[in-house]
Amino acid sequence: MSDTKVASPTLNLLKILIFDWQNNTLSLMLSTIWGYLRILLFGVIIFSVVRSCFSGDDSGDTTSTEEIPTQGLITTVAEVQKDNFKIESEIPVDQVEDSRIIGKYLDGSVDTMTLQEAKLHQTSSDTTRRARTVRTGGLGLWFFMMSGRMGGGHTPRSSAYVNNQAYQNTQNNAGSRLRSTATRTTRTKSGYGSGKSGRSFGG
Numbered sequence: 001m002s003d004t005k006v007a008s009p010t011l012n013l014l015k016i017l018i019f020d021w022q023n024n025t026l027s028l029m030l031s032t033i034w035g036y037l038r039i040l041l042f043g044v045i046i047f048s049v050v051r052s053c054f055s056g057d058d059s060g061d062t063t064s065t066e067e068i069p070t071q072g073l074i075t076t077v078a079e080v081q082k083d084n085f086k087i088e089s090e091i092p093v094d095q096v097e098d099s100r101i102i103g104k105y106l107d108g109s110v111d112t113m114t115l116q117e118a119k120l121h122q123t124s125s126d127t128t129r130r131a132r133t134v135r136t137g138g139l140g141l142w143f144f145m146m147s148g149r150m151g152g153g154h155t156p157r158s159s160a161y162v163n164n165q166a167y168q169n170t171q172n173n174a175g176s177r178l179r180s181t182a183t184r185t186t187r188t189k190s191g192y193g194s195g196k197s198g199r200s201f202g203g
Helices: 002-055 115-119 129-137 142-147 164-181
Strands: 062-068 072-081 084-093 100-104 110-114 183-189 195-201
Touching (some): 100 129, 110 115, 115 142
Parallel strands (some): 072 100
Antiparallel strands (some): 062 183, 072 084
């Protein structure tokens, strides 16, 4: 009977020690697992931030299309009244470098400028007949020759032509041909500055 009484407290103590050890072990395991999870979560956050910085956000991409003329123009500007100039005609030619702007003046003189010569008067503030001829031509399709691209927010003004028939002829012939033969370049720019482009031809 005495042996049983001695063994009982010892057994109880052993059970307590085992229970404490199990609790401590479980707590240590849970603590370790939570530590690993926090490290993993932190790593995922860091990876996401770095990736967004270098790859950009597609939803912020902007796409623009440029039309580059591949054919040129012969634009004729006439002085219809003293210092009053109007576009008489615009005729397409096969090469941009063959473009010319012709000034016809009241005194009977005629002045022909190449595209490069005309560009010298593009931003000039002088009031010579050459400068006025170029600026008047720039109100029509000649603008696209000067800028080297179609569009750009420019629309030829019907009031810049000698009459509505001249305007309609230009739009239906030279205007249509320039647009159909233009090279189209699509540029995509992301919010982080990176971009890409693609090229196609009109038709």
